[in-house]
Amino acid sequence: MDKILVTSVASRVAEAIEATPATVSVIEREELDRTLSHDLRDALRYEPGVSIENSATRFGLGNIAIRGLDGNRVLMMQDGIRMPDHFRIGSFSNANRNPLDLGLVSRIEILRGPGSALYGSDALAGVVSISTIDPRDVLARGATAAGAIDAGYAQADRSWSELGAGAFRFGGVEALVAASRAEGHERENQGSSDTVGATRTTPNPQDTSSTAMLAKVVVPLDSGRWRFTFDRYERDVATDVRSLNPQSVKTVTLVADDRAERSRFSIDGDAAGPGFVDRLSWLAYRQEAKTTQDTFEERANTTAQCLSANGTVRCRREARFTFGQEETGFTLIGESLAGRHKLVYGVEGARLDTEEKRDGRQVNLNTGSITNVVGTDIFPTRDFPNTQVERVGAFVQDEITLDPVRLIPALRYDRYETKPEPDDLYTASNPGRQVVSLSDDAWSPKLGALWSLTPRTTLSLQLAAGFRAPPYADANVGLSNLPLGYAVIANPDLEPERSRGIEFGVRGRHEALDYSLTAYRTDYHDLIITRAPLPCPGDPRCVPGAPITFQSQNVTKARIEGLEARAEARLAPGWTARAGAAWSRGDDLSKGVPLNAVEPAKMVAGLAWELPTGKWGGELVVTHAAEKSRIDASAGVLVPSPSYTIADLTGFVRLGGQVTVHAGIFNLFDRKYWWWSDMKSVTNPGASFDRYTQPGRNASVLVKWRF
Secondary structure (H helix, E strand, O other): OHHHHHHOOOOOEEEHHHHOOOOEEEEEEEEEEEOOOOHHHHHHHOOOOEEEEEOEEEEEOEEEOOOOEHEEEEEEEEEEEEEEOOOEEEOOEEEEOOOHHHHHHHEEEEEEOHHHHHOOOOOOOOEEEEEEEOOOHHHOOOEEEEEEEEEEEOOOOEEEEEEEEEEEEEEEEEEEEEEEEEEEEEEOOOOOOOOOOOOOOOOOOOEEEEEEEEEEEEEEEEEEEEEEEEEEEEEEEEEOOOOOOOOOOOOOOOOEEEEEEEEEEEEEEEOOOOOOOEEEEEEEEEEEEEEEEEEEEEEEEEEOOOOOOOEEEEEEEEEEEEEEEEEEEEEEEEEEEOOOOEEEEEEEEEEEEEEEEEEEEEEOOOOEEEEEOOOOOOOOEOOOOOOEEEEEEEEEEEEEEEEEEEEEEEEEEEEEEEEEEHHHHHHHHHHOOOOOEEEEEEEEEEEEEEEEEEOOEEEEEEEEEEOOOOHHHHHHHOOHHHHHEEEEOOOOOOEEEEEEEEEEEEEEOOEEEEEEEEEEEEEEEEEEEEOOOOOOOOOOOOOOOEEEEEEEEEEEEEEEEEEEEEEEEEOOOEEEEEEEEEEEEEEEEEEEEOOOOOOOOEEEEEEEEEEEOOEEEEEEEEEEOOOOOOOOOOOOOOOOOOOOEEEEEEEEEEEEEOOOEEEEOOOOOOOOEEOOOOOOOOOOOOOHHHHOOOOOOOOEEEEEEEE
């Protein structure tokens, strides 16, 4: 039979996937190599029900969506540490959440459905847990030293990547040092219009580069280990934004330089616990992340104010957006066995400091004069005050064995507090504006059950709750532009977003066939609409002189329900067929309209073959997605993404015992197609529709040398 996959995302401790009632996917390092995945988009392309958006103009990969919800409503972690928040404001400011190098990743685990009973805030729709490589991933059994060198090329973005790693064992102590670098360009599509302006469909020219470093030292204990980790990631993207030049503005050039960086130091470990505690694990960490985005726009034949009206002035606008976060936290988890009970319990806490700033200036190239008044903005400015968020949570889960049934109840308590810290810059940028603090707590229950109908067939049931604390930016975002008649005000009464999910499934694990089928429904309450318009002038909250006043509001109720299926059949020695499918339906119950974020139905099927010796093998994968036709177009004209069917062919060959070559051809038949995850926020695309197409036929290659 096939090997048993182990997950830790479902219960916070390692266990077989079959032992959890939750729906979990595991993508291991071998799978990442065989599918030639060089970013998260590649890694998730064969996961129905999971998607990641991509900006076709400038910012690249964005938020991961699970069962229709994305952004900060999906908890992302690396080595048990939360990834930085996503924050976006305006057209030129977008801090994404995926500053990591996939070459240093050992596995990706995906928990579908609410996960707050174990993880607290932000696990409203699910959890993505990413683990980095350890020394033993490089070291052969019994070896005292080993090395790894990888080199790859991806035609879709003309990128080259290199990775080098060395691992050592001194007595029982293990150490790893690894570094990687990648350079590439814009991701290709199937557009053909190479114009400058809104009708452009070919990609904007880009130059990308990234570097990553990972160092680990693992020190053994009598019954466990200590592990010390440092990792750093940097990414730079230079973009010539030829598609963002609206015809009504006198833009000559618009170029951008975006930089994301993240560093982390952590200490974790595990050991036999004292007394009632059979096993104890711990984690303490410090993480710093910063996004810096520079935009340079030059206009001609405009006015002295650099506006869209006709004139004789040539000017340049320069803007810089910075978003930084520093987080310090800890986690302590215990395990205990007591008769029929397997207990997992823990406590964790963190402090997150967030700082955002926008700066800029305008230069009159005719006269050389410089001003910090750009349009309606006076720079520098903060859109919300520096903010400190404190989170503390405690949870317990009990796995009760009552053969042939296992019950798995869990409960978590969370307390969070948001403390704004307005400085002189915020006060000057937002005169007279009062900031608000938020504090609240939340209880998140879960109940799971597994019923073994036979030794190879199991029924599963899970009821789970999720929540997300009100975002600090939504609570205190502030902006007044009375000349244009609008303002944004804070909301001290925001409530947490909440979800309640139920799912039922059947799983089988047989000699030649593994399968699972899951039906789910999740209700979401008090979803926050950022900067929702108030009914002015009648509403007393409206700002005098601002007939258009915005305030973040808990207004949306939604329901998402669907079916998910997986199967793997071992047809003959060396031959394996696998398939996965997902269908879902989402509704905004507050408005009685479809929920646009939900992906269309998708099915992935593959046929793989491999020599019994493992010397070479390959796989043909066919992906089919239905048309996205159920759309709420009240906010603008959204174009349905057509259905598509594409095929990918990958293979590998081992040259001796040390070198492996992976190669693949993607979109084998050169189909023209669109992913809904890239289209769902695009209104009125008009002639630019082809800008959002995926790459045509393209190839990738990866060479791995182990020594």
